[in-house]
Amino acid sequence: MADMKDGAMENAYGTLASWVYHLDKPIGRSFGDIEFYRDRLAGCTGPVLEPAAGNGRVLIPLLEAGFDIRGFDASEEMVAYCRSECEARGLPSPVDIARFESFDYETRFGAIIIPAGSFQLITEPGQALAVLELFRGALEPGGRLILDLDALACLADTAFAARHWQAGDDLLTLVESRVETCFQRQTTLSQLRYEHWREGRLVASEIQLFHLRLWGLLEFELALRSAGFTEVGVYADYRTDSALEPGASIVTFEAVAPL
Ligand SMILES: C[S@@+](CC[C@H](N)C(=O)[O-])C[C@H]1O[C@@H](n2cnc3c(N)ncnc32)[C@H](O)[C@@H]1O
Known part of the structure; x- marks a missing residue:
């Protein structure tokens, strides 16, 4: 097991990690996810929140597509990339420094999206459940949480x-x-x-x-339900038109907050 003292360093995106992320995954670089999220959000009535928005790879194209989207991220360096890319495009920069475990907005959101498997950065199951409850509480009644996970494989x-x-x-x-x-x-x-x-x-x-932390499909569905979500759906590899195949490498959960 990792030392407790390593905890503060874990999953922190510092200067070089953020620089590399921004070189490797610049704004708009899609793995099929940007189009998928854009399509899933079509018709979303409330504002959208992207926790762990990073450099804005997904957030900025969604902002450019006209969505009312806000994001937050734990890394000052990542948020600085996102803000300067927004500024270069003459866009507002709706990104804050905050963490999954403690974010707080007065607004209730129509959708919360977490692409790139970032939810897996929460490695304690109890904390993950608490964060899912925070997400549920941050959604309007009927609002949707849409997030990606890597296959357990x-x-x-x-x-x-x-x-x-x-x-x-x-x-x-x-x-x-x-x-x-x-x-x-x-x-x-x-x-x-x-x-x-x-x-x-x-x-x-x-x-x-x-x-x-990787999640099993049933395990994650049960976690969503125990956090109060209803109507849980699962998609594979950013497709909505095919059944979940055993070989899928990315699964996207979509769960609805109760009315
Ligand atoms: C894989 S990047 C994803 C960035 C962006 N969402 C994307 O799709 O390209 C993961 C992000 O999670 C952020 N992160 C890590 N731990 C976090 C936490 N506890 N709360 C909020 N953000 C966190 C990192 O700073 C990093 O920017």
């Missing part, structure tokens, strides 16, 4: 990856190594080591302890 991956990005004279590298898989808790812990190089010299490095 990801637990069995033994990820090791090395990647790099060139940004002008700057070279950013990322080495990811899985250090722990706990099948009982359905969690994975990886070390993501980021480095910033210039002219062959190391300028900065950063470590991100990346902790995820």
